[in-house]
Amino acid sequence: MAKRTIRRIDEQTASKDLSGRVYIVTGANSGVGLETTRQLVKQGGHVVMACRRVDAGEQEARSFAGSKGTYEVMRLDLADLQSVRDFVTTFTEAHDRLDGLACNAGMVNMSGERQVTKDGLETTIGISYFGHFLLTELLLDLLKRTEDSRMVILSSVVHAGSPNNRPQLHLDDLNYESRPFSAFPAYGEAKVATTLYAMELAERLGGTGVTTASVHPGWARSNFGGGGGFVMRTAMAVMRPFFNLSGMTDSSEESAQTSLHVLLSDDAPNHSGAYFSQSSVLYRDRECKNGGWPMETPNPHAKDRGMARELVALSRKLVGLESTSAP
Numbered sequence: 001m002a003k004r005t006i007r008r009i010d011e012q013t014a015s016k017d018l019s020g021r022v023y024i025v026t027g028a029n030s031g032v033g034l035e036t037t038r039q040l041v042k043q044g045g046h047v048v049m050a051c052r053r054v055d056a057g058e059q060e061a062r063s064f065a066g067s068k069g070t071y072e073v074m075r076l077d078l079a080d081l082q083s084v085r086d087f088v089t090t091f092t093e094a095h096d097r098l099d100g101l102a103c104n105a106g107m108v109n110m111s112g113e114r115q116v117t118k119d120g121l122e123t124t125i126g127i128s129y130f131g132h133f134l135l136t137e138l139l140l141d142l143l144k145r146t147e148d149s150r151m152v153i154l155s156s157v158v159h160a161g162s163p164n165n166r167p168q169l170h171l172d173d174l175n176y177e178s179r180p181f182s183a184f185p186a187y188g189e190a191k192v193a194t195t196l197y198a199m200e201l202a203e204r205l206g207g208t209g210v211t212t213a214s215v216h217p218g219w220a221r222s223n224f225g226g227g228g229g230f231v232m233r234t235a236m237a238v239m240r241p242f243f244n245l246s247g248m249t250d251s252s253e254e255s256a257q258t259s260l261h262v263l264l265s266d267d268a269p270n271h272s273g274a275y276f277s278q279s280s281v282l283y284r285d286r287e288c289k290n291g292g293w294p295m296e297t298p299n300p301h302a303k304d305r306g307m308a309r310e311l312v313a314l315s316r317k318l319v320g321l322e323s324t325s326a327p
């Protein structure tokens, strides 16, 4: 198999002095989020590690010892909208700027059964999209007040699907209340939602100096997909060594590169709202396999501006930013 090209941030981007800048990274205790945080701290930034498990964040952050920058761990459970609101309150009491918001955390519910967040949202889309939607909306004023601020949200190659099967949103049933639940379709839909949200937000924030992007990080050797039932866990444990040796997967450090490019490079703000991707053997469309910073998604449902606006209007209601009742 031909060796893949891994995209990496350039020297100039990797050596920027981030002293005085403040970042939030969700899911910062593991995988892509941990490595994104490590680089930001290495370059002198202050990173608020937004973690569901504070102890896990503290534990991993010990490996940043001796870095130029600083960090703090704050609790954030994206499966609980009150936790999102509490996080924003704590953050804004302590910080008067936000240079970069990395909406990185995510999961796929492999239990085989539909599960819901504390607020009754289906968990995969609830954590990957709705929790981050509320978080971002509540931080918009601060982002606008900070010069050249950026927001990145994690998508996935899965959102692209295949020429015969493109994931799309079901706005009438985003939470799988009236459809049979299936893990990967739900994950694909959640990542269509994050891709659309970055696009819609860029449109809404045009001229404010805040830029956005969605990202496929690569096939990361992280803790992703570690849940699920006994059969799934056993299958993953058997297959993981093969995948890791195959050259198809990326280290978490490599998988952090695309988020770092969006957060730090001089070029990324020229493409606000775009989709950025590491190269990936998992694209079913041959022309996409090399990825791109940025690249065009092959999924028409993930670049449908009308759908993006409808999604955001509905999301505002579902997360409690607007009343669902008739005026």
Ligand SMILES: NC(=O)c1ccc[n+]([C@@H]2O[C@H](COP(=O)([O-])OP(=O)(O)OC[C@H]3O[C@@H](n4cnc5c(N)ncnc54)[C@H](OP(=O)(O)O)[C@@H]3O)[C@@H](O)[C@H]2O)c1
Pocket: 026, 027, 028, 029, 030, 031, 032, 033, 050, 051, 052, 053, 056, 076, 077, 078, 079, 080, 104, 105, 106, 107, 127, 128, 154, 155, 156, 157, 216, 217, 218, 219, 220, 221, 222, 223, 224, 225
């Ligand atoms: N790995 C891949 O190949 C791949 C491919 C495409 C896209 N992605 C996306 O990349 C992002 C990072 O994934 P990863 O590979 O780094 O996986 P990971 O190692 O499993 O990290 C996921 C992070 O999300 C956090 N998280 C899960 N539920 C949360 C919640 N309710 N509230 C707050 N944080 C929560 C996890 O916290 P805990 O440690 O407490 O569970 C963990 O820190 C995800 O959005 C994923 O969808 C990954």
